[in-house]
Amino acid sequence: MIARSILPVLTVLGIILAFWYVGTVGMNWRVEAERFERMGLEKTTTEMLAATMAMDRPILPAPHQVWAEIQSSVFERSPTSRRSLVFHAWVTLSSTLVGFLMGTLLGILLAVGIVHSKVLDKSLLPWIIASQTIPILAIAPMIIIVFSTLGVTGLIPKAFISIYLAFFPVAIGMVKGLRSPEAMHLDLMHTYNASESQTFWKLRLPSSLPYLFASMKIAVAISLVGAIVGELPTGATAGLGARLLSGSYYGQTTQIWSALFMAAFMSALLVYAIGWLGGFVNKRMGARDEARA
Amino acid sequence: MTSPPVISANSLDLTFQTNDGPVHALSAVDLDIHKGEFVSFIGPSGCGKTTFLRVIADLETPTGGTVTVGGTTPHQARLNRAYGYVFQQPALYPWRTIEANVTLPLEIMGFARAEQRERAEKALELVDLAGFGKKFPWQLSGGMQQRASIARALAFDADILLMDEPFGALDEIVRDHLNEQLLQLWARTTKTICFVTHSIPEAVYLSTKIVVMSPRPGRVTDVIESTLPKERPLDIRESPEFLGIAHRVREGLRAGHAYEEV
Numbered sequence: 001m002i003a004r005s006i007l008p009v010l011t012v013l014g015i016i017l018a019f020w021y022v023g024t025v026g027m028n029w030r031v032e033a034e035r036f037e038r039m040g041l042e043k044t045t046t047e048m049l050a051a052t053m054a055m056d057r058p059i060l061p062a063p064h065q066v067w068a069e070i071q072s073s074v075f076e077r078s079p080t081s082r083r084s085l086v087f088h089a090w091v092t093l094s095s096t097l098v099g100f101l102m103g104t105l106l107g108i109l110l111a112v113g114i115v116h117s118k119v120l121d122k123s124l125l126p127w128i129i130a131s132q133t134i135p136i137l138a139i140a141p142m143i144i145i146v147f148s149t150l151g152v153t154g155l156i157p158k159a160f161i162s163i164y165l166a167f168f169p170v171a172i173g174m175v176k177g178l179r180s181p182e183a184m185h186l187d188l189m190h191t192y193n194a195s196e197s198q199t200f201w202k203l204r205l206p207s208s209l210p211y212l213f214a215s216m217k218i219a220v221a222i223s224l225v226g227a228i229v230g231e232l233p234t235g236a237t238a239g240l241g242a243r244l245l246s247g248s249y250y251g252q253t254t255q256i257w258s259a260l261f262m263a264a265f266m267s268a269l270l271v272y273a274i275g276w277l278g279g280f281v282n283k284r285m286g287a288r289d290e291a292r293a
Numbered sequence: 294m295t296s297p298p299v300i301s302a303n304s305l306d307l308t309f310q311t312n313d314g315p316v317h318a319l320s321a322v323d324l325d326i327h328k329g330e331f332v333s334f335i336g337p338s339g340c341g342k343t344t345f346l347r348v349i350a351d352l353e354t355p356t357g358g359t360v361t362v363g364g365t366t367p368h369q370a371r372l373n374r375a376y377g378y379v380f381q382q383p384a385l386y387p388w389r390t391i392e393a394n395v396t397l398p399l400e401i402m403g404f405a406r407a408e409q410r411e412r413a414e415k416a417l418e419l420v421d422l423a424g425f426g427k428k429f430p431w432q433l434s435g436g437m438q439q440r441a442s443i444a445r446a447l448a449f450d451a452d453i454l455l456m457d458e459p460f461g462a463l464d465e466i467v468r469d470h471l472n473e474q475l476l477q478l479w480a481r482t483t484k485t486i487c488f489v490t491h492s493i494p495e496a497v498y499l500s501t502k503i504v505v506m507s508p509r510p511g512r513v514t515d516v517i518e519s520t521l522p523k524e525r526p527l528d529i530r531e532s533p534e535f536l537g538i539a540h541r542v543r544e545g546l547r548a549g550h551a552y553e554e555v
Contacts, residue, residue, distance in 0.1 A: 184384040187352055191378045193371055194401045202397065206388045285388035286429035 017063055021053075024062045028052035031059060061254040069258040082238070089262050091239040092227050095155045096270070099162020100223035104216055106163060107170025114171070115178040115204070116196065125175075132168050136161065136226065141233035158230035158239075165226040166219035173215030177208025206285065213278030220270040228263060298325035299363060299453060299485050300349055306357030307344055307511075317510030318344040319355070324504065324513060328452070331479055331486045333496035334504045335542060336549070341511020342489045342504075346455050349487065350378050363452070374402060376453035377446025381461055383438035385430040385445075391417070392426030395445045402449060416444040419478055436467040440474075447482070454486045460495070469527060472498055476525055493546075497521075497539045498530055505542055507549020515545035 032051045036043050043051065053062040061069075073085035081087060110128065113120045140161050147157035181203050189199045231241025240259045247256035307319040319341045326332050334342035347353040348360055351367035362370035370376065377398075385394045395413040396404075404412065417423055420440040430438055439459055446454060460468045472495060479486055490496050496503050497519070505515040519538060521529065529535055 182384070184380050184382060185386065188378070188380070188384055189401075190352060191350055191371065191376070192398045192401045193374065198401050202401070203386070206386070286390065286431075287387070 020060075020063050024058065024060045025049060025052045027060045028055055028058050031055075057251045058253055061257055065254050066257045066261065069254045070261060073255075073258060074262075085243070085258060085262055088238060088240050088243050088259070089266060092224070092231065092241065092263070093266060095158040095230070095239075096162055096220075096224045096227040096266075098155060099159035099226060100166050100216075100220050100270075102159065103163040103166025103223060104170050104219055107167040107215070107219070108174050108212070110167065110171040111174030111178055112200075114175050116200075128168065128171055131164070136165060136229055139164070140226075140229045144230060144233055158227045161230040162223035162226035165222040169215040169218040169222070170212070173211045174208055177211030178204045180211065181207045209281060209285070210278070213274060213281070216274045216278075217271050220274055221267050224263060224267050224270065296328060297364065299328050299330075300324070300326040300361070300487070302345075302348075302358065302360045304358040305345075305348065305355050305360055307341070307348060307353060307355045308357075319348070320510035320512045322358070322511075322513055324516070326485060326487065326502070328485055329483050330502055331476075331488065331500050332502045332504060333488045333490055333500040334506060335490055335493065335496045336506035336511075336546065337491065337508055339508040339511065340506040340549075341508070342506050343457050344511065345506075346457050346487060346489055349453075350376060350455055374398075374449055375451055376455050377449065377451045379439075379443055379446050379454065379456040379459045381458045383430070383435075383442040385438055385442060387430055389429075390426060391422065391428050391430065391433065391441050394430070394441060395426075395448050398445060398449050404449075412448050412450075413444075416448040417441070419447055419481070420444045421474065434467075436463050436471060439463065440471065443475075443478075447478075452484060454484050456486065456488045458489050458491070461490070468492075468495070473527060475499065480523065493539050493542050494530055497535055497542060498525060498527075503538070503542055505545035505549065507546065512549075514549035515541070517541055517545070 029048070029052055032048065032055065036048075036051075052058070053065070055061075058065070070085065073083065077084040077086075079086040079090070110124060114124055115121075143160055143164075144157050147153065147160070178200075185203055185207075186199070189203055194202070227239070228241040228244070231239040232245055240263050243259040244256055247253065247259065302322050302324045305319055305322040306317075309316045309318055322341075322345065334345060336342050344353060348355050349362055349367055349370075351371040360367060363373065363375045365373070385391070386397065389397065392410075392413050395416055396409040399409040399412060413426065414423070417426055420443050422437060422440055422444060425433065425437065425441075430441070433441065439462075443454075443456075443459065460471050463471065475486075476499060488496075488499060501519050503515075503517040503519065504513055505517065506512065507514045517538060521534060521538070
């Protein structure tokens with residue numbers, strides 16, 4: 001299975017890298033050409049090509065430059081150093097996880113309320129949807145400022161932004177999931193004269209789990225976005241957001257790109273972890289091997 | 294019969310209000326069912342046979358007339374757990390093993406853990422599924438799944454078994470086999486069984502009483518007391534007596550215009 005899928009994956013990766021190199025050469029060419037002209041130097045095409053891929057502050061760094069930057073900032077520095085990408089990644093990851101877990105919990109609680117109460121169904125859902133129409137970029141600085149006037153900085157305000165983003169897909173998914181049992185399954189509970197809470201624990205909750213894990217995959221990815229966005233507005237000194245910001249201040253495009261790759265890598269890892277957890281739970285619940293959430 | 298009926302309906306009416314106007318699902322239904330009877334309800338779709346079963350089970354509320362189950366209202370009967378209900382589909386919970394599906398009603402009703410296991414084992418034995426308790430529903434065939442759902446309805450020992458076309462989705466060979474087993478089970482447990490079907494041979498083979506119904510409005514057109522002996526091998530279905538009853542059912546359906554506009 002793995003051997004068969006590795007060739008297509010590598011092919012796609014190769015195509016992406018090829019486009020990237022073409023882009024690097026194309027975007028950096030003029031800057032380098034002008035620089036050499038000012039210095040009065042004549043360069044051959046081969047030399048020009050090499051130069052576009054070895055700039056200090058390129059417009060678009062070449063893949064191997066980004067890789068070198070990631071390598072040096074991940075493996076060659078102590079993880080506690082401020083110059084280590086691992087340090088910054090952990091700062092972002094910790095608030096992502098706190099925000100994701102709290103957001104998931106909030107989403108589940110809201111969904112339980114909405115499914116069991118007509119009043120909450122009618123009153124809460126519009127607000128929940130409205131909350132997501134506000135651009136997070138607009139509300140994030142306000143959250144950070146409000147918290148900092150209360151004397152709270154660091155992880156909590158960032159996690160709050162993640163909660164704000166993460167609860168939404170979980171709430172929507174869980175409302176759908178908790179309402180997913182078939183009429184026949186609900187009738188069955190009715191014939192046993194089961195209480196609301198028995199119906200919830202023995203029927204609604206188990207039926208909703210596939211929906212929960214699907215929603216959690218979305219929630220964890222946007223929690224990470226929320227944490228990064230939360231690091232931008234105040235010029236935070238730590239976290240992937242801070243790396244992006246300082247990279248753009250000082251024209252360190254390589255640093256920006258390596259931070260982006262770190263974020264993408266973490267996001268993929270988190271989504272896979274949720275997927276694995278979902279598959280594991282599904283299997284414990286007796287699902288067929290091939291029918292994974 | 295001298296004892297009071299287990300289920301008794303008096304001029305029962307049920308009208309659903311739909312967007313296309315009222316639908317008379319049941320109209321002036323009078324029926325008495327006594328303890329230990331095996332009653333089949335037969336008729337085309339829309340004749341109210343399933344609705345009648347759902348009224349007995351307190352899943353629908355009649356709009357007129359009275360109905361008593363075990364001497365009380367259907368609601369009270371449901372609270373007393375007087376009946377087990379078997380649906381058209383097995384309706385097993387896919388995340389529970391067969392045994393855990395059978396113990397589901399017992400958990401809800403608060404039986405002790407040891408008794409849950411004991412009763413589940415007994416119920417699974419009754420439907421010939423001993424040894425399949427640890428399997429998940431998808432690992433069983435359709436017929437076995439429906440048997441498991443019957444075991445689930447039997448587990449808490451209700452006196453009445455309500456079955457809504459339980460074998461409708463199964464092929465004829467499996468169906469024959471399950472019919473035979475159901476008769477044996479009924480003989481062993483002396484339960485009162487209400488059985489909805491739209492198969493004439495199935496109704497005649499199983500029942501001590503056949504209620505023929507017809508649609509628009511849903512009503513009873515004939516009630517046939519079966520003269521077949523209690524002991525019924527499968528080949529009784531070729532006997533003249535069997536064919537005679539089947540003929541009368543068909544006549545009842547025709548009288549109720551069941552064969553028109555099909």
